[in-house]
Amino acid sequence: MKPFLLLATRADDSVADTEYEAFLKYGGLAPDELVRIRLERGPMPEIDLDEYSGIIVGGGPFNATDPVDQKSDAQLRVEAEISALLDRVVARDFPFFGACYGIGTLGIHQGGVVDGTYAERAGAVAIAVTEEGATDPVLADLPTVFDAFVGHKEALSVAPPNATVLASSSSCPIQMFKIGQNIYATQFHPELDVPGIVERMQAYRHEGYFAPHELDALIDEVSAADVSASSRVIRNFVSRYASNYDQPDS
Numbered sequence: 001m002k003p004f005l006l007l008a009t010r011a012d013d014s015v016a017d018t019e020y021e022a023f024l025k026y027g028g029l030a031p032d033e034l035v036r037i038r039l040e041r042g043p044m045p046e047i048d049l050d051e052y053s054g055i056i057v058g059g060g061p062f063n064a065t066d067p068v069d070q071k072s073d074a075q076l077r078v079e080a081e082i083s084a085l086l087d088r089v090v091a092r093d094f095p096f097f098g099a100c101y102g103i104g105t106l107g108i109h110q111g112g113v114v115d116g117t118y119a120e121r122a123g124a125v126a127i128a129v130t131e132e133g134a135t136d137p138v139l140a141d142l143p144t145v146f147d148a149f150v151g152h153k154e155a156l157s158v159a160p161p162n163a164t165v166l167a168s169s170s171s172c173p174i175q176m177f178k179i180g181q182n183i184y185a186t187q188f189h190p191e192l193d194v195p196g197i198v199e200r201m202q203a204y205r206h207e208g209y210f211a212p213h214e215l216d217a218l219i220d221e222v223s224a225a226d227v228s229a230s231s232r233v234i235r236n237f238v239s240r241y242a243s244n245y246d247q248p249d250s
Helices: 013-027 073-092 101-109 194-203 212-223 228-241
Strands: 004-008 034-038 054-057 096-099 113-115 120-129 145-152 155-158 163-168 176-179 183-186
Touching: 004 013, 013 034, 013 194, 013 228, 054 073, 054 101, 054 228, 073 101, 096 101, 101 113, 101 155, 101 176, 101 183, 120 194, 120 212, 145 194, 145 228, 194 212
Parallel strands: 004 034, 004 054, 054 096, 096 183
Antiparallel strands: 113 155, 120 145, 120 163, 163 176, 176 183
């Protein structure tokens, strides 16, 4: 099969490596089946979509709602590069999966509104599958309500006009949506298990996702959570696109 491509933006090497290993593990992928490009390190190379089964965009420290004059040169470059790539992805309805940072970039690209209305403190939340989500292959075999880890300062408050909302939660109405037939994004982190979120909370304890003094209590809280169902979203996406899919007529 053609490999998948992971576009990453995390500067912390340990957290970046753990994210990559999580997508390998829960996607059922070998290292040569998931190519990683760390965009925070330098410009995005030329990407030939025909060389990949699909594209995954992980989470990261960038926020779309940061004031432009407070965004680093790297952040501005990454935003422009991903937007240009999404032009091609959407035009072809090419398999794409964005988690957290990925939902914001895709949402803005497609005309949605991202702001701080539905920010969520790091932890586990109950995700409810919508009626449309219940019949979607990427949510196949998941319960109608499942727990997943979240942690974000911004989220979609208005979905793109051409989006189908697939999952929601009481604290964030747009937890997952779809564009076309093959383009997906989640606000929650399906790649995160307990060790993964604990590492991120420790690494980002001073980044505003929660009050630093809450760390120990939050670790106790997330350690009791069962988020095993959420990772099936990654496996389903990989399984669906690991072999050739029907390209739309051009």
